Amino acid sequence: MENVDGYPDITEQTMCLCGGNAAMRTSWMENNPGRRFLECSFYRRPDACDYFKWVDPLVQPHYKSIINGLLRNANHKDALVKKLQRNLIYHRIVLAMVVMVVLVYCVL
Structure with missing residues (x-):
């Protein structure tokens, strides 16, 4: 073993x-x-x-605080990335809707 x-x-x-x-x-x-x-x-x-x-x-307490700080920063970064991804999807949907309205308006 x-x-x-x-x-x-x-x-x-x-x-x-x-x-x-x-x-x-x-x-x-x-x-x-x-x-x-x-x-x-x-x-x-x-x-x-x-x-x-x-x-x-x-x-050791000193290392524990360093590790926990790094974990908090990593979690914060992940949350920001997810928020940006959601915003990007939202903006793409809005842009697609605007393009559709413009196309419909131009056709009529």
Whole structure:
């Protein structure tokens, strides 16, 4: 079994309590941004067990604030891009309607 990034007690085949391979995931919650953990691979299913184990150590407060700030900026940028895309679609629809009205007016 391969160790995961130098953690001798965490292997790629770490088993959860229900006998399946534990799934490695990354937390993006504000208290543990970027921190990896293992949990039951059947998470959110009725047959899942309660297996949970942190892989990475605690994130230092300074790094935590930097990571959270970067995540907020990325989320803000994504929201702006979506807003611009919606505005572009809206403007294209309005332009198409104006062109149709002009064409109808010119034909009559």
